[in-house]
Amino acid sequence: MSRTEQIKPAPLDVHASPRPLSGDIAVPGDKSISHRALMFAGLAQGTTRIVGLLEGEDVLRTADAMRALGADIRREGRDWVVDGRGIGSLDEPADVLDMGNSGTAARLLCGILASHDMTAVMTGDGSLRKRPMRRVTGPLAECGATFLTRSGDRLPLAVRGAAQARPISYRLPVASAQVKSALLLAGLNASGLTRIEEPVATRDHTENMLRHFGVPVDVTPLEGGGCAISVQGPARLAARDVIVPGDPSSAAFPIAAALLVPGSSILLRGVGLNPLRTGLLQTLREMGADLRLENERVEGGEPVGDLRVTAGTLTAVDVPPERAPSMIDEYPVLAVVCAAANGRSRLRGLAELRVKESDRLSATAALLEANGVSVTIEGDDLLVSGCGGPPPGGGSVATHMDHRLAMSAVVMGLAARQPVHVDDLGFVDTSFPGFVRLMNGLGAGIGA
Incomplete structure (x- = not known):
């Protein structure tokens, strides 16, 4: 049995954040x-x-x-x-x-x-x-x-x-x-x-x-x-020190939570800004999100910066399929954001989600449906009817041993009107060690 399979399941009911999120954080390395x-x-x-x-x-x-x-x-x-x-x-x-x-x-x-x-x-x-x-x-x-x-x-x-x-x-x-x-x-x-x-x-x-x-x-x-x-082989690699920037895919979860919990304002330090990884930021800006970059710099060959996120009203978005490679891991939590926006969003060209840790396309749709959000899969597209504010919540989410689904469900719970039951948070540490602790440091009150 794999060590990962020995992790004890950790179900949790996630309630709406008791206060606006605030603070200055650094997410784990990319x-x-x-x-x-x-x-x-x-x-x-x-x-x-x-x-x-x-x-x-x-x-x-x-x-x-x-x-x-x-x-x-x-x-x-x-x-x-x-x-x-x-x-x-x-x-x-x-x-x-x-x-x-x-x-x-x-x-x-x-x-x-x-x-x-x-x-x-x-x-x-x-x-x-x-x-x-x-x-x-x-x-x-x-x-x-x-x-x-x-x-x-x-x-x-x-x-x-x-x-x-x-x-x-x-x-x-x-x-x-x-x-x-x-x-x-x-x-x-x-x-x-x-x-x-x-x-x-x-x-x-x-x-x-x-x-x-x-x-x-x-x-x-x-x-x-x-x-x-x-590349020409055989090649010779010479040792070089490496500075790992903050993971933009991990940053997506506190970003989404801060956008959805009213009154929130947070600063994420040292986030990787590789242009082939910033599709989520581009999409959120198209939805009207208040995202401001500060202290942009280059470390270890990768662009890095600090990101200030402030809650506000969001509108629906139509995401083109060619953007998928730059944000493929962020679609589940983007779908949660779309669930709270005004209007119907269409996320196009998501075939790759079917072969992730789970069938993330179906699982993301199930996450939304279980929490009172109208959602449809048309071919490889996901259509989300936004609630124009906090989603109803009140559902139970099956995470399928998928850490990103689990964290997306937590964000849903922090923003929804009714608690969201997440069947297992035990696998979150595979990609985001200390996720709950970091979110609670911002005021989320998870598990309180």
């Missing part, structure tokens, strides 16, 4: 960047110090996996220090790699393993074992790796890495930063040019971090949209 920082540091030659690493369960699984592959990873004070092994010099793991609930860790690690001459077995918790892996194992097989999975291309998974990895040239059928990153990671230990075409630009943390560790990355716009990303 999960996407934290995963990559550990992996890239383990593949680098030399010692990397990581500041602000997210210490959630998902990221700790990545640390365990990289240790199993031979990297020396340790915590020193509040920082993490990694002595890397170098590309091509990883150890074959002696035991099964348990990735817990993290699809990002599992898919990116497939890329590393595919181009290293070793055999490894990977598993995860009940949620991760339901998620399809074909879209990453299929193209990775082109480098010479062999994958064996359960029916439906699901974990547990065994991989036999290529003894002499071939470079991959591949066009993504669906925009996915995870698949793109896995293929680029495989290309680091292949002989030749690995070239990935994506139809829509996705989060570019992998490209930014490759450059930070000294690997040239070529990004070329394509006629008709999208771009091609290329």
Whole structure:
């Protein structure tokens, strides 16, 4: 049994916030960047110090996996220090790699393993074992790796890495930063040019971090949209210290709560502002949200800033499908915000939500319906009829072992007229350690 599955279920009734939210906070480090920082540091030659690493369960699984592959990873004070092994010099793991609930860790690690001459077995918790892996194992097989999975291309998974990895040239059928990153990671230990075409630009943390560790990355716009990303292998990564910005996907929950609880005003410090991750901020501004950036700066190759959020009246929004890659993890909590807005919102092109930790599209609709909000799924679009103020609430939310659904349900409870029952908050720490404590520090009164 996975360690994540041993977490005791933590059901909770969430009541409307007893007072306006206020305060000055920093959200945990960016999960996407934290995963990559550990992996890239383990593949680098030399010692990397990581500041602000997210210490959630998902990221700790990545640390365990990289240790199993031979990297020396340790915590020193509040920082993490990694002595890397170098590309091509990883150890074959002696035991099964348990990735817990993290699809990002599992898919990116497939890329590393595919181009290293070793055999490894990977598993995860009940949620991760339901998620399809074909879209990453299929193209990775082109480098010479062999994958064996359960029916439906699901974990547990065994991989036999290529003894002499071939470079991959591949066009993504669906925009996915995870698949793109896995293929680029495989290309680091292949002989030749690995070239990935994506139809829509996705989060570019992998490209930014490759450059930070000294690997040239070529990004070329394509006629008709999208771009091609290329790396030349075999590559050499030189150790570089990394500062991890606050996770914008985690920031989404206090942002949404502050917008919906009347009279609230909060400041979030050091939030990552990568333009390929700020779709939620753009969407909220289109709804009339009062969001103000302060102290914008660049840290570790990533744009960062402080964000002041003030409650106010919101109107419905029509979100175009091409915005989905820049806010794919934020749609559940955006739907909660839309539930309190004036008018009917349409969130378009959400097919990717069907293959997240749960079928997030159906689960998000169920969250809203259970709490008195009119919602419809039309193809891959979600239509939400706003209540023009606090949603009714009073429902019970099934979180399906999905941390983002659980936190979205908490935001619903803080804003609704009647308490919202959340069946399990036990998995929230996989991505947002201390979520309830941080929200209560703003005055939310969760569990009081």
